[in-house]
Amino acid sequence: MERLTEQPSKYKDLEKKSVEELIRDINREDQLVALAIQKVLPDIAALITAVEKQLKNGGRMFYLGCGSGGRLSVLDAIELPNTYGIEKGIVNVVLAGGVEHLVEALEEKEDDVEEGWETLQEAKISSADIVVGISASGTTPYVLETLKKCREHSIPCGSIVGNPDSPISTYSDYPVEVITGPEFITGSTRMKCGTVQKMLFDMISTTVMVRLGRVKGNRMVNARLTNNKLVDRSTKTLMVEMGLTDYEEAKSLILKCGNVQKAMDFIRSGKNV
Incomplete structure (x- = not known):
């Protein structure tokens, strides 16, 4: 297997470069990410479709990872209950060293x-769920050995890696290999590979939430009212969606119902406020 992510950077003598030169070259490399993702959109679609199927049937998704990729998946998962109003536990993260040690970077x-x-056994993992392994190298033992166990127990698996023909892809039902080549700093996969991972997490979670009916039009109608900004946004969304003109009345209804979707359903029911 060719580990492109470990090959030497094509940029030499970085310590001799100016700030302007460094950020220009980093930006040049970052521009490769979206183009590399574009090449594997069909593979990403297959993975997302599998996740959607499992969740629609009452299953759960588990991101599985280490290092930068694992930590980025935590950031994705923790946003979903507030943004889309889903129950905690539907989208989860199995992070090497434990999510509770997120900021400690336990690379070992x-x-x-x-x-x-x-960890998956403690969560009572089953074939109704789906696991998405994350590894820039495509060889990380933590991820690889866990996916092997999942396959032995007929648990569907996807993966996101940064090298072609990786062992982790071999043990994945829905592999996604996004190839961006050597990093700006040799081997520093927190850079382009990390950007790939963040963009794919956005694609996976956003698309699945839309497909599960957590969005109307382009608005977060199931967002939880956790602060004043979200109350205001939800109030304005309700006014647009239902043709309301009285802000305070709409806000009162939002606070009573808990989110835009419930408020719209309430109005459509014809009940009195």
Whole structure:
């Protein structure tokens, strides 16, 4: 297997470059990311379709990862209950070293070949769920060995990797390989590979939430009212969607119902406020 993510950077003598030169070159490399993702959109669609199917049938999704990719998946998952009003536990993260140690960067846990499967067992993983492994190299032992166990137990798996023909892809039903080549800093996969991962997490979670009916038009009609900004946005959304003109009346209804979708359903029911 060719590990392009570990090949030397094509940029030399970085310490001799000016700020302007450094950011120009980083930006040049970053521009490769979206183009690389575009090449594998069919693979991404297949993965998302599989996730949608499992969740519609009452299953759960588990991101599985280490390092930068694992930590980025935590950021994606924790946003979903507030943004789309889904219950906690529908989208989860199995992070090497534990999500509770998110900020400690326990990189040595990448070599733990048992923890990932043990964590999934504690969550009562089953074939109704789906696991998405994340690894820039495509060889991370923590992810690879966990996916092997998932396959043994007929649990559907997807993966996101940064090298072609990786072992992790071999043990994935829905592999996604986004190839962006050597990093700006040799081997620093928190850069382009991290950007790929963030963009794919956005695609996966956003598309699945839309497909699950958590969005109307282009608006977050199931967002939870956790602060004044969200109350205001939800109030204005309700006014647009239902043709209301009285802001305070709409706000009162939003606060009573809890989100835009419930407020719209209330209005359509013909009940008195």
